[in-house]
Amino acid sequence: MEEYCRFVLENQPLTARTKELRHRICRAAAAIDTEKLIAARDSARDVGRAMRVGDQMVRHQLRDSSVAAGKRLTEALRALAETAAVLDTQAAAAFEELRFDAYTLEKDIALCDNARRRFDHVRLYVLITAAPQDTDARILELARLCAEGGADCLQLRAKNIPDGRLLNLARSIVQTCADHHALSIINDRVDIAGAAGADGVHLGQDDLPLPEARRLQTKPLIFGLSTHNIDQLHAAIALNPAYIALGPAFQTATKPHEPCAGPQYIRPALKTLSGIPHVAIGGINLANLNEVLAWNVRTVAVCSAIANADNPKEQCQRFIQRLRAR
Secondary structure (H helix, E strand, C coil), rough: CCHHHHHHCHHHHHHHHHHHHHHHHHHHCHHHHHHHHHHHCCCCCCCCCCCCHHHHHCCCCCCCCCCCCCHHHHHHHHHHHHHHCCHHHHHHHHHHHHHHHHHHHHHHHHHHHHHHHHHHHCCCCEEEEEEECCCCHHHHHHHHHHHHCCCCCCEECCCCHHHHHHHHHHHHHHHHHHCCCEEEECCHHHHHHHCCCCCEECCCCCCHHHHHHCCCCCCCCEEEEEEEEHHHHHHHHCCCEEEEEECCCCCCCCCCCCCCCCHHHHHHHHCCCCCCCCECCCCCCCCCCCHHHHCCCCCEEEEEHHCCCCCCCHHHHHHHHHHHHH
């Protein structure tokens, strides 16, 4: 599990947690006389040595090995806790605590792995802004054209819209994304995302904290976080989101109050991210896309450059061609 977190997920927080748990297990085991355990070992005559089980799991990829390791870990800790109870009650209590910590770790690794694998293909991330004066038909038509144009992910960003209307819009966009094999993300609202069956939620600096948002998910969700400076980036990395948004790359009318972060933030941020996917956001268009890609950006989020285009579908296709070529 530790090596999967380190070398496949490249996730520093999860790697540190698995390493810490391993050391805690070793300390708990030290309370038992391990020399007696070694002396009692009889591998040559172990009745389980030649045992074969029908339909035993076959490992097809590294993820299968990590999942199996998580199951074995929790099962082993249960056996250790129950067996240690006849030898050392304090050791038994330590193993029992470790077992429940292992359940949490197993869950966090699985959710991280699920979100990263689903988000990994995203290159063009389009923000669909819904204002009260916009008609639902216009919003949904834009979403359809973007999905048909090859957008990998659509985020519905709506402000000051009644929840009933927002939910209906979200459900329609979720279906559009599903029809075109794109991800559906809802801005801010975990409740709307859950009710609409969306793939994920994007949270800003002033939104519901990520740990609390995770407690509200009824299925594995892709959580993204916005960051605008290095301090926010380090705080976001510690929370282990599926992706982190970096920006604004340029001054943008969408968030005029947010100072431009530019390459002076995005370049070092990309070097700091430890296996966590990124999205560069803010004022990105076809005219400055090459500059953004030169910063080693892999995924871009675009709003007005597509929404205000004469043909949003063709505009998405132009972005995708440039991004794929890069």
